Amino acid sequence: MNPRLEVAEGVGTLCLDRPPMNALNIATQDRLKELAEEAARRDDVRAVVVYGGEKAFAAGADIKEMQAMDHTAMVLRARALQDAFTAVVRIPKPVVAAATGYALGGGCELALCADYRIAGENAMLGQPEILLGLIPGAGGTQRLSRLIGPSKAKDLIFTGRMVKADEALALGLVDRVVPADEVYAEAHAWAAKLAQGPAKEAIDTGLETDIETGLAVERNWFTGLFATEDRERGIRSFVEEGPGKARFL
Structure with a gap:
């Protein structure tokens, strides 16, 4: 399965669709960039929902793929990784992340690229890269600190701890929490009522x-x-x- 863009009622749904947990491997990152650029230029798309499905938003990077990459390989790849996420940020239309289950590491960073975040009551968010001997590399150190403030961002990044939906809401990491089975409908409704604009x-x-x-x-x-x-x-x-x-x- 591959990420895809589905359009209905002026809303483009960017479905990650990489079972079982939407691990963001290189192919998925590149496809994400293509779809974000497509959504940006399509006249029939007024707003965008980023959705991982009912089970998980995105559990993070593909760790097995990363294990095979040495320093040189990641130096060559890191810019393309960031560019894929930045393409979502640069969509000149409202973007809402609809997050159920895990949104960790790269998944959390992808949610940070949206203008608005709706999480299910079962959502778990965080930047656990420190537990792998790493730091966030797809915008987490920059976008998370700008969203929730540097001290709160440092707490999450320095410890690598995961937060449940209610704490994520209190931190300002998500904007609304709803029952897990209502996440996509709520996100689509939020997006559908918005007109494209400057x-x-x-x-x-x-x-x-x-x-x-x-x-x-x-x-x-x-x-x-x-x-x-x-x-x-x-x-x-x-x-x-x-x-x-x-x-x-």
Whole structure:
């Protein structure tokens, strides 16, 4: 089985689909990058759900594959590993991770690439690389610290401990916890109600630079939207029907 992209009702579901635990081997990483780039450019995809299935989101890297790699091999591979995850971050549309079961190591790092994370009550998240004599290598040291703060990130990374869904919610590692059998439906519903737009790029670009540059990015997007049909439809609907009634194409 291979990761695949399924599109319905404007939502692209990026299914990892590598039984039994969605270990992220090199082939899966490369396919992940291809599918993220496809989702980014497809006009029929307005939002994306990253989903590992009912059993596990992704239990981490393929350790047996890594065992066969020496220093030289990993030096040659590490950039492609990070690029695969960054391709998910760079999808210019809302992305939600739907996590059931294990989301560990590379699986946790993949969840960090989403804009919003919905976890099942059975979810376990963490960065256990230290237990292998390693550190996170697919963005964990950078994205986790930016999401939950450096001290909380260091606790998880230094100890390698796993956290259950309720603690992940308290830490800010996930945004919502629901029964495990409702995770995908909740994620799809969250994604389906969102329209593609420039807000994500304005936020993400601003976070990567100083506030003055961020405000300039926001200003350019804000004024540019006054030339669009969406702006006309949204304001007309507000005036004529009240807030929250507009329907965008």
